[in-house]
């Protein structure tokens with residue numbers, strides 16, 4: 001720990017959506033930090049609040065009926081407190097986002113090059129010619145072959161992987177200090193996925209970008225992230241360094257995620273086991289621990305505590321670099337004896 005404030009600090013972030021059925025608590029008290037040059041992997045099943053919480057950083061809930069509270073401090077500035085104009089200036093320059101589906105982020109009627117150049121011109125006083133030169137440079141940087149020709153192509157003339165590269169070029173053209181990548185490779189085949197992830201690592205090394213990488217795939221997290229935040233039902237349920245979380249997970253939900261992904265240092269001859277049951281309702285979440293209705297280990301906790309009392313996110317048995325939201329008092333033993341052998345995972349040092 002240092003005396004200086006973290007580069008990005010999220011404190012008790014809540015994003016609630018009023019609906020005719022009641023209040024949807026999509027993000028319910030989320031806190032984390034991220035430093036420049038580091039990647040935080042946010043994982044969790046669909047609907048756990050990954051996108052909603054991250055969109056709040058870019059102010060994307062402004063102008064909607066969402067109720068957003070808490071604090072989001074980026075480089076000392078509280079992003080929830082600044083004006084819409086200031087937020088617009090930061091969006092696309094200081095903070096940028098890439099999505100799963102580049103087609104939805106790119107207009108079909110404009111060339112790829114025009115759209116990337118436009119992203120540059122919005123934030124810089126440059127001529128069209130300078131913007132085009134810079135666009136070609138970025139296309140080259142993200143690995144588009146013959147960028148001086150492809151710059152005039154339309155999005156549909158690019159393959160899925162190339163479109164994702166182009167979107168990364170557009171996101172990075174103004175050297176943002178924070179990049180939010182929301183399932184950036186989910187729609188791509190495995191080879192292209194690996195190339196795109198490599199590209200992000202390269203760019204991070206060159207530009208010292210802080211990256212929030214949202215994925216439901218722990219394999220991707222294992223490859224890319226320095227820190228990991230596991231979300232369930234709008235809350236963090238486990239948080240720590242990737243090494244810690246992946247080798248000594250202490251939350252049964254994380255164990256479930258580990259047994260449902262193909263390649264996190266596990267014995268791949270063993271079957272993948274999806275987590276039984278459904279994600280919790282965010283309108284009427286389960287009492288106690290949100291995960292208890294699906295948790296195969298709740299009977300190890302005496303007094304039915306899991307169904308009555310919400311566990312806090314607290315340091316587990318391995319210290320303050322590893323937080324978990326679970327009542328189990330001996331998760332390391334349960335994991336080593338019951339879970340790790342079943343999923344063929346070696347318990348790390």
Ligand SMILES: Nc1ncnc2c1ncn2[C@@H]1O[C@H](COP(=O)(O)OP(=O)(O)O)[C@@H](O)[C@H]1O
Pocket residue numbers: 017019024026044045046047048049050051052053282
């Ligand atoms: N505008 C909205 N109104 C009501 N509910 C919403 C709205 N946007 C998102 N949600 C709900 O918030 C929850 C979290 O969504 P999201 O963050 O997109 O999940 P994911 O973890 O898959 O990215 C989901 O249940 C979703 O239905």
Ligand SMILES: [Mg+2]
Pocket residue numbers: 050051052182
């Ligand atoms: Mg999402």
